[in-house]
Amino acid sequence: MPADRVRALLDALRGRLIVSCQAPPGDPLRAPEHMAAAAASVAAGASVAAIRVQGVEDIHAVRAAVTLPLIGLWKDGAEGVYITPTAAHARAVAEAGAEIVAIDATRRPRPDGRPLRDTVEAVHRLGHLVMADVSTAEEGVAAASLGADLISTTLSGYTPYSPQQPGPDLGLIAELTGLVDVPVCAEGRLHTPEEARKAIELGAWAVVVGGAITAPAAIASRFVAALP
Template identity: 55%
Template structure:
């Protein structure tokens, strides 16, 4: 196992991202927020977009997990080899890639996408939706897998509440005990994060609950409006 992957065991990774059109969506703001998270104990920063990756990499000392979102539907998280190489060039220490079996915009398979990166020594994180995705990613030699996309499954296939997908996490940890499985998605409280770690997560990614003030404000407002 690569030392960087080993260093993330039992740690908090913070996802620092802003959506298009939001006032915080500038690389400098994302870099400042990342530094603040680092001071709070984040062991790594997950971020998206080449400008943000470069700005954050220049501000923090912890590893940067980079991705490039291109589009809004289907495979849009680092969808092609070109996107992944650009993330590396921007400074990403690990590149996160959509690892589902959905069609990719360039027509290539997931294997076609990751093999050249592995040959170039790039560390890869598989953003997964299902246990089948996780199994596939393991077979392809991803360094980390994550439950990032599990809440994107069609409603008919899941009974998830608003918390993290601990069922998928536990299944992955049980079936693939040698695989670092990261819990990401809907980790909204410290208790959620602790539960994920107790369920066997290699690390826990928290985004919205730390770095998205618009959502946080809406949660409090909704509670008062009830």
């Protein structure tokens, strides 16, 4: 992707909300047409900067429903490195219509035994951008050195060596913004507008919010838990 287009795409995300439209296995909303409808709904009702979406079929459906930039990923499996775990997964996500490909960029071994660099280079050869999902500052710095275009705190709390906490890892956001020159996105357990705003104040380029917006079961559960 030409440098001017890269800059325009990244600038369009700055200081804004990215909505993650995903549904877990077994959820009644787990279907491409439902995710496309969710994406179209948030795109029409708010000044959303981009949509994050999982799975090749869902990416195709959402791409047909909205004109916003898409951050695509492919979850293959349920343990270890399963977010766009290989270069082949990344290429499929890019070819499905995502301008930005999100990949697991943790230090854990990848299922094909190949280095993270291979996946980053595969995405760049197609002219797309890479969002590196990390769990620690060390991983974020390493991903940036490999050419990742954005770093996201998505996996903090989802590796055994990262902080286990109920809310967003605001400390990681603040630390990473002082260590890397690429945009840092806040993602993971952002439950309220106030938390999203705090992330931006700490230096996050953009915030990615999913379950607090697009997961009815999780939203309902929080209301139920709050009742006396």
